[in-house]
Amino acid sequence: MRFYIYRIITFVCLIILGVGLFKTQVLEGRRYRQLGEQNRIRLIPLEAPRGRVFDRQGKLLASNRASYNVVAMPEDVTPEVFPRLAKLLRMTETEVRDRVSGPREYPFAPAVIKEDIPRELAFQVEERKPELPGVSIRVSGLRFYPYGETASHVIGYIGKINPDEYRQFDRIRYGMQSLLGRAGIEKIYDDRLRGWRGGRQIEVNARGQLIRILSERLPETGEDLTVTLDLDFQQKIMEFIKDKHASVAVMDLKTEGLLALASSPAYDPNVFVSPAQGAERLQLLRDRESPMLDRGIGSAYPPGSVFKLVTALAGLETGKITQNTSFHCPGYFRIKPGSRPFKCWRQGGHGTLNLYQAVERSCNVYFYNVGHRLTPDRIAQTARELGLGERMELEVTNIAPGLVPDSAWKKAKYKEKWYEGETLSYAIGQSFLLTSPVQILRLVSIIAKEGEKTEPQLIIEKTNAKKDNKLEIAIKKSHLQIIKKSMLNVVESDYGTGQLARVDFDKIAAKTGTAQVPPKTAHSWIAGFFPYDNPEIAFVVFVEHGGSGGVTAAKVAKQMLYLWKEAGLAALA
Amino acid sequence: MQHLLKNFHWSLFYTMLGLAGLGLLFIHSASHYETGQFALKQLFWVGVGLTFFIGAALLGYRTFLGVSNLFYVLTIGFLIWVLMFGETNLGAQRWLRLGPLVFQPSEFAKLATVLALANFLGSHYQWEKEGRTVLLALGMALLPFILIVKQPDLGTALLFLPMAVMMLFLWGIRYRYIIGSLVMVAVATPFMWQFLKEYQKKRILVFLDPQLDPLGAGYTALQSRIAIGSGGLFGKGYLQGTQSQLDFVPEHHTDFILCVIGEEWGFAGVLLLLVLYGMLFKACFRVIDHTTDMKAKLLVAGLLSLMFTQVFINVGMSFGLMPITGLTLPLISYGGSSFMATSIALGLIVSVYKERSIF
Numbered sequence: 001m002r003f004y005i006y007r008i009i010t011f012v013c014l015i016i017l018g019v020g021l022f023k024t025q026v027l028e029g030r031r032y033r034q035l036g037e038q039n040r041i042r043l044i045p046l047e048a049p050r051g052r053v054f055d056r057q058g059k060l061l062a063s064n065r066a067s068y069n070v071v072a073m074p075e076d077v078t079p080e081v082f083p084r085l086a087k088l089l090r091m092t093e094t095e096v097r098d099r100v101s102g103p104r105e106y107p108f109a110p111a112v113i114k115e116d117i118p119r120e121l122a123f124q125v126e127e128r129k130p131e132l133p134g135v136s137i138r139v140s141g142l143r144f145y146p147y148g149e150t151a152s153h154v155i156g157y158i159g160k161i162n163p164d165e166y167r168q169f170d171r172i173r174y175g176m177q178s179l180l181g182r183a184g185i186e187k188i189y190d191d192r193l194r195g196w197r198g199g200r201q202i203e204v205n206a207r208g209q210l211i212r213i214l215s216e217r218l219p220e221t222g223e224d225l226t227v228t229l230d231l232d233f234q235q236k237i238m239e240f241i242k243d244k245h246a247s248v249a250v251m252d253l254k255t256e257g258l259l260a261l262a263s264s265p266a267y268d269p270n271v272f273v274s275p276a277q278g279a280e281r282l283q284l285l286r287d288r289e290s291p292m293l294d295r296g297i298g299s300a301y302p303p304g305s306v307f308k309l310v311t312a313l314a315g316l317e318t319g320k321i322t323q324n325t326s327f328h329c330p331g332y333f334r335i336k337p338g339s340r341p342f343k344c345w346r347q348g349g350h351g352t353l354n355l356y357q358a359v360e361r362s363c364n365v366y367f368y369n370v371g372h373r374l375t376p377d378r379i380a381q382t383a384r385e386l387g388l389g390e391r392m393e394l395e396v397t398n399i400a401p402g403l404v405p406d407s408a409w410k411k412a413k414y415k416e417k418w419y420e421g422e423t424l425s426y427a428i429g430q431s432f433l434l435t436s437p438v439q440i441l442r443l444v445s446i447i448a449k450e451g452e453k454t455e456p457q458l459i460i461e462k463t464n465a466k467k468d469n470k471l472e473i474a475i476k477k478s479h480l481q482i483i484k485k486s487m488l489n490v491v492e493s494d495y496g497t498g499q500l501a502r503v504d505f506d507k508i509a510a511k512t513g514t515a516q517v518p519p520k521t522a523h524s525w526i527a528g529f530f531p532y533d534n535p536e537i538a539f540v541v542f543v544e545h546g547g548s549g550g551v552t553a554a555k556v557a558k559q560m561l562y563l564w565k566e567a568g569l570a571a572l573a
Numbered sequence: 574m575q576h577l578l579k580n581f582h583w584s585l586f587y588t589m590l591g592l593a594g595l596g597l598l599f600i601h602s603a604s605h606y607e608t609g610q611f612a613l614k615q616l617f618w619v620g621v622g623l624t625f626f627i628g629a630a631l632l633g634y635r636t637f638l639g640v641s642n643l644f645y646v647l648t649i650g651f652l653i654w655v656l657m658f659g660e661t662n663l664g665a666q667r668w669l670r671l672g673p674l675v676f677q678p679s680e681f682a683k684l685a686t687v688l689a690l691a692n693f694l695g696s697h698y699q700w701e702k703e704g705r706t707v708l709l710a711l712g713m714a715l716l717p718f719i720l721i722v723k724q725p726d727l728g729t730a731l732l733f734l735p736m737a738v739m740m741l742f743l744w745g746i747r748y749r750y751i752i753g754s755l756v757m758v759a760v761a762t763p764f765m766w767q768f769l770k771e772y773q774k775k776r777i778l779v780f781l782d783p784q785l786d787p788l789g790a791g792y793t794a795l796q797s798r799i800a801i802g803s804g805g806l807f808g809k810g811y812l813q814g815t816q817s818q819l820d821f822v823p824e825h826h827t828d829f830i831l832c833v834i835g836e837e838w839g840f841a842g843v844l845l846l847l848v849l850y851g852m853l854f855k856a857c858f859r860v861i862d863h864t865t866d867m868k869a870k871l872l873v874a875g876l877l878s879l880m881f882t883q884v885f886i887n888v889g890m891s892f893g894l895m896p897i898t899g900l901t902l903p904l905i906s907y908g909g910s911s912f913m914a915t916s917i918a919l920g921l922i923v924s925v926y927k928e929r930s931i932f
Contacts, residue, residue, distance in 0.1 A: 002743050006874065007858050010881055011851065017888045018847050024802045024892040025840040032802025043788050105788075171789050172779055196775065199788035201795060214795065215787045 035203070042073075042202050043109060045175055048195030049141045051222030053155060053185060055231040056257070056460065060146055061155050062186070067142035068122035071110040074100050076134030084132060088125060089114050105176040112177065116142060116274055143179070143273045149266035150235045153294035154227065154396060154458065156184020157269035173197065182272065184396055185227065185458065195222030226460040228257030233567045237262045240559055244552075245289070245544035247296035248560055249441045249456075253448060253535050257457050259564075261438075263298075265291040295544060297394060300402040300434035304515030304549065305362045305497075306525050307383075307429025309447065309483055311370050312355060314382035316479040320373040321355060323482045328352045329365035335372065335420055342368050342424050345514075359486035362497045362512060364428050371427025376418050379426055380406035385473050387442045388435050393455045402439055405432040430516060437542040440527045444511075445538040446473060447487070448529035450480045487511055488532050491554075498526055500554040503561045506531035510557065512549035521545040526553040530561060537564065581630075582926040585856040589626070589904060589919055592849050593619050593912075596830070596905035602812050603826040603833045604907075611826050611907050618909045622916035629920025633928055637921060638695075638868055641688035645713070648685040651678035652720040679729045680910040682717045684917060686733065687875035689713055690740050695868030699745040707750055710741060727780050728886065728898025736878045743874050744867075780896045790897045793829075797891050801835035801843075808839030826907040828899055831891045843888075846905070850884050860926045869925045876918040 024032070053062040070089060072081075077100055086093040091114065099113045113135070117125075122137045129135065143158050159182040161169070166176055174180070175197060181187035198219035203211045237248050237260050247263040271280045284291060293299055315321040331349035332341035344350065344364040350357075358366035371379070383389060389404030403409075405426070407418040425431040435443075438456060445454040453471040487509035491498040498512045510528025517523060524546030529535040539557060546552035597619065601612035629637070637644075655669045655678050669678055690713055697706045714737035721730035742751070766774070775785075783790035800814070808814075814836035825833055834842045857877045861870050880903050887902045889895030901911045 002745070003858070003861055003870070003874070006739065006743060010854055010858075010877075013881070013885050014847055014851050014854070017885065017894075018844065020889070020892050020894050021801070021835070021843050021847075022840060024798060025804050025835060025843070026806050029802050029805040032799045033805065036799040036803040043792060045788055172775060172786055175788070197788075199786075199791075201787045201792060215784045215791055217785055217787050217791075 042204050044200040044202060045105075045109070045177075046198040046200060046217075046219045047140060047175075047178075048197045048219035049221045050143060050158075050179075051193040051195065051224045053193075054224065054226045055151075055229050055234075056226065056259075057230060057232070058226075059231045061151060061227065061229075061231065062143060062145050064141035065144040066139050067116040068119060069115045069138050069140055070113040070117060070122075070125055071136055071138045072100055072113055073110050073134045073136075074104075078133050081132050081135060084128075085113065085135060088128070089117065089121070103176070109176075110136075110138070116276060143270075145269045145273075147231060147235065148268045148270060150231060150238055151227075151229055151261070152184075152266045152269045153263045153296070153298070154184055154229060154261050155269060156186040156396075157182055157272035158186050159272055183398075185225065188396065189225055189459070193222040193225065196220040226462075227458055228252070228255070228259065228460055229261065229458070230259050230567060233563060234260045234262055236563045236567075237560055238264060238266065241543075241556060244546065244556075245295065246546065246556065247294070247437050247542050248539070248556065249296050249438050250537055250539045250560065250564065251441055251445060251456050253445060253454075253529065253538055255457070256445075256454055257460065259537065260560075261296050261458070263293075263295040265289050267291040294396070294398065295437070295542065296540075297392070297396055297436055297438045298398045298400055300400040300436045300439075301523050301542065301544070302433055302515040302517065303429045303435045303440060304513030304523065304525055305364075305429055306440055306443075306511050306513035306527050306549075307433065307435075308359065308362065308367050308427070309443070309487070309511055310383050310386060310388070311367050311374070311379060311427040311429075312359065312483055312486070313386070313475060313479055314374055314379050315370040316482065317382060317475060318374060318378060321370055323355050326352050326354045327358070327366045327369040329363050331365070333365045333368040333372075333424070335424070340421070342421070355482070356486045356489060357495075359483070359511065360489040360493050360496050362490075367427045368424045371423050372420070374423065374427070375407075376423050376426055377406045377408075379423070380404050382475070383433075385475055386446055387454075388433075388439055390439075392438060392442065394438065394458060396458065400434075400436045402436055403432060403434040429513060437525075437527075437540045440525070440542075441538055441540040444487075444527045444529055444540065447480055447484050448509075448535040448538050450484065451475060451477050484509065487528060491528070492532075497550040498528075498554045498557075500551060501526060501528075501557040501561070503558055503565075505565060508532060508557075508561065509535075510554075512554060514547070514549045517545070521547050524552040525549045526557045528557070530564075580927045580929070582856060582860065582923045585853065585860075585919065585923060585926075588849055588853045588856065589916075592846075592853070592904040593622075595834075595846065595849070596902075596907075598811075599830055599833050599837075599905070600826050600907045602814065602837060603830060605812070614909075615907050615912070618912045621909070622912045625913055626916040626920040626923075629917045630923040630927065633924045634869060634872060634921045635928070637688055638692045638872070641685070641692040645685045645689035648678060648682040649716060649720070652682055652717060654678070656720065656723055677908075677910040679717075679721050679724070679726060680914040682721070683729075683732060683736075683879050684876075684914050686714060686717050687736065687740075687872060687879065687918075690737065691868050691872035691875055694740060694744045695866075695871055699747070703747065703750070707741060707746060711737060711754075713737075726899060727777070728896075728900040731886075731898075732879055732882050732900075735882050736875055739878045740871050740875045744871060780898065783897050794890070794893060794897050797829055797832050797897075798893055800829075800832040801891050804836040804839040804842070806839050807841050808835070808837045811837050813837055824899075827901055828887070828906065829891065830902055830906050831888055834905075835891065847888075854881060857922055860922055860929075864925055864929045866925075869928075873922050873925055876922060880915065880918065 049064050052060060055061055082093050082096050086096045096113060100111050102111055126137055158179045161174055161178045161180055181190035198217040200216045201214040203214055241264045244264060248260060249258060250260040251258050267284050271277045329344055329350040331347055332343050334341050350361055350363045353363055353366055383404045389402050391401045392399055410418050422431050442454055451472050453473055490496040491501050491508045491510050498510050501508060501510060508530045509532045510526050513525030515523040524543040526549050527540040529538040541553040541556045543552045597612055597615055600615050604611040669676055690710055694710055714733050718730050718733040779786045779790055783794040814833055857873055861873050864870060883900050883903055886895045887900050890897050901908050903915045
């Protein structure tokens with residue numbers, strides 16, 4: 001019985017197919033034959049405007065401007081068009097010919113001859129249309145970054161799809177001429193920014209004029225995004241670090257949003273968008289100053305004395321020291337009597353210091369003593385707990401994970417055991433250790449928040465999916481409070497290494513670092529939070545080969561804090 | 574040889590040859606002006622396919638049922654492999670490269686799933702633990718379905734659903750289960766929809782309505798209708814088609830070969846094709862009637878369902894009845910994996926006829 005039903009279903013379906021084909025071929029055959037014979041179907045792609053990017057004040061970081069493109073329908077172009085067009089557009093005739101006969105996405109796709117021509121030229125082409133059959137001007141959106149270099153590393157840029165990507169990607173979303181994000185937010189949020197392209201099937205007459213629209217889907221504009229940056233603040237920071245190779249990152253501690261993420265030197269992302277600026281692009285990529293490198297996130301450096309905070313925490317956690325533990329600094333430290341002396345930065349030494357004083361004056365010998373009582377693996381464990389050597393969630397590409405070495409790492413890398421002397425350098429932030437400035441920012445934020453897990457953010461999501469469950473790191477709160485307190489005197493005491501960062505309107509807590517990178521000048525660091533009571537922001541300043549952290553970086557930090565006050569960002573948080 | 578010829582189902586064999594011949598003719602027409610020698614290659618595949626056909630007929634379906642579980646596990650493995658290391662083309666991962674051979678594991682997964690289902694359902698009676706059996710059977714069909722959806726190849730994946738439903742129906746599932754599962758699907762669909770990503774939703778919507786993508790699937794749908802419609806009653810003549818030959822219709826030697834037939838031989842040509850398929854299906858139903866082995870009945874019915882659904886979707890999409898998907902026309906379209914899988918299926922069906930219970 002059931003097999004009988006099956007048989008009936010099968011043959012009824014076959015009959016349906018027969019009837020459908022009869023209708024299409026015999027009854028409607030004439031109409032389809034007409035449509036087919038003259039190839040009257042044209043496809044018009046409608047590219048979706050890319051979503052815009054705003055800063056927290058609603059200023060446009062990335063938008064779209066109109067671009068006039070010369071296109072041609074190769075089927076309609078007559079030979080005399082080539083020389084005329086070549087002359088008009090200042091191209092060679094061969095170039096025009098190559099463009100017209102280049103690969104096409106689908107039959108009757110217009111070929112793009114020249115993109116982004118000046119408005120006046122576009123009008124000229126339009127005026128001379130009668131003598132240029134098949135040629136027309138098509139207006140499309142072109143990405144535009146009004147602030148140029150100001151936040152180039154954060155925003156990134158877009159570029160044209162390459163043939164390999166085109167072959168692999170979903171045809172519904174990516175066409176042969178599609179643009180996609182190549183760096184920064186443009187790349188990471190490409191999916192949300194790009195929208196959905198649409199298109200139109202039209203029937204044209206023999207002269208290529210529209211008779212009717214057969215089918216149409218309008219493009220859907222991409223989503224607009226808001227970044228946490230404050231563009232004014234960022235711009236002013238960029239101004240005073242523009243002659244340095246430096247990065248400054250400032251984070252709002254309440255929202256964990258980055259108010260500024262500046263890296264210098266920077267580049268103008270518009271160069272990557274405009275088709276005419278190929279030479280500038282190459283120059284950027286070859287520049288010895290590497291303006292493409294994001295010195296805040298994309299690169300890792302030895303942190304120097306900033307790392308003493310971690311060593312101190314490791315000492316406290318293991319119980320090897322307490323806040324009252326004192327060591328004597330004669331200006332050097334020896335593992336064994338008669339062995340090589342490890343020097344303190346201050347000739348003649350600091351005398352006897354407790355933990356607070358040691359952080360304040362950044363005494364190397366104190367931390368040699370602490371490090372000597374620890375293992376490299378224990379230091380590494382504490383560093384990792386504080387987020388060093390770990391990727392960040394930050395929404396920007398090319399994040400440098402840094403390097404937190406331990407004995408197993410050294411064995412794997414150099415086939416050598418870890419030497420005791422290396423633990424001493426490790427304790428003061430040298431040896432193999434590498435951290436990115438934003439990782440250091442995360443580290444000081446965790447200290448400022450007394451152990452709450454922190455993850456710097458760049459995007460303000462409209463749907464407020466703010467994390468409610470506050471995660472704590474596995475380090476005792478009381479120990480973090482000791483370290484937090486010790487950072488105050490770095491700036492506020494007259495013995496502190498970071499005095500130059502002092503501002504007159506509130507108290508600031510920080511730690512400086514001067515990372516040795518012989519034979520070149522040391523890297524200059526300062527990282528901290530502000531104000532000391534009820535911290536609102538955390539910050540990090542890094543100056544590549546900037547010399548002493550207490551001088552170069554501290555001065556930048558001070559200027560940054562005045563700007564922050566001036567911008568009135570405290571009220572916004 | 575005698576063993577082979579004994580009780581051989583000649584009319585099924587002739588129909589198969591007829592379809593393959595028609596296929597060769599139009600693969601030639603669709604591709605003779607381009608390089609690639611597709612007709613010649615297909616001739617080779619027809620030869621290989623016939624060898625597999627005879628091999629399957631000689632080995633007998635019972636042998637296949639005996640190793641069906643192993644075969645099933647193997648093809649599932651291939652499907653996972655293709656997801657991880659397969660070749661990507663046009664946004665989908667469907668092909669696996671083994672040395673010089675490129676093949677589509679989903680073709681063999683169809684065969685393996687029918688075999689495993691027939692074996693499983695045939696050895697369970699519906700009056701004991703029906704619910705458990707039904708659930709397991711559905712699971713067996715859903716696993717390859719999900720893996721193929723992930724490639725993504727919605728068209729091929731969707732073949733698994735009518736196949737599984739039809740086999741369960743024929744096995745004797747009670748109507749209340751059918752109604753129950755229909756209700757469950759209806760309730761679950763909007764819920765599942767929520768979990769899909771935006772691009773997945775779009776893909777499904779475009780699948781259901783090609784006009785949502787006027788430059789892609791919608792364009793193909795229109796051009797395919799133009800090609801087939803312009804054929805009229807008797808067509809433009811062999812090798813005379815313009816629409817399908819001028820590249821307006823993509824994939825004209827594989828998925829859209831019907832457009833070439835319809836344009837060049839008109840309604841008469843596609844009617845011939847439908848009649849040939851009708852004969853093939855009729856032969857399959859005769860085989861079902863001739864055996865008393867439940868496993869055999871289910872096996873033939875499942876294989877038939879796969880072929881039939883594929884024909885229905887492929888022919889239906891050429892004139893706008895069905896969504897546009899990358900499904901081949903069995904025995905007609907160019908493609909080694911497809912032809913081989915269909916040949917083996919037909920070989921199995923012939924072997925059921927040969928080994929029918931003789932009283």
